[in-house]
Amino acid sequence: MNKMLTAIVLAGAFSAASVLAADVQESWDKQCAKCHGADGAGQTAMGKKLKLKDYTDASVQASFTDEEAVKAIKEGVKEDGKTKMKGYADSLSDEEINALVAHVRSFKK
Template structure:
């Protein structure tokens, strides 16, 4: 009974997502757009993450050095090192609300 209810709820939410483009929860956006480099756990211990030397967001010292504005700007306009793009801009993929939610989501990795 519980399972079928869950499936019905899932079906309904997929239907809604398909018709009106709703803001996806930060956890889903993280999984879909960010985890490849930053890791599902925010530690950045993925193949690409290690190569690009992403920071460990579970480290309080790392978090302390970053302001909310910096996080917001990095996700919105991307990160460049000189001319080289380290991380792409997400303002064409995610809404402002979704990006703000992701900033809060990144903060939550701190243990």
């Protein structure tokens, strides 16, 4: 009985995790890729205009911490009082934001 229960709990955990991975890919593609690019390199029309960093570049990845990335996604990015990236604190959960940071990290080549 106990083994059975463990199997059920584990199956639940795995399917939740895989749904989340698909969700993160979808959020990135829908909400972030128009600026940062599907591959994170920032080579989109918006990305070039905003001079986005190339997240496939290891030195770029090293230039910010996970905490800074979380903060940028939550609160957005402003420069000279102008919003360059809006904050997503209202529309994304902490779990989704953490997963997006992991997604950003995965672009590193």
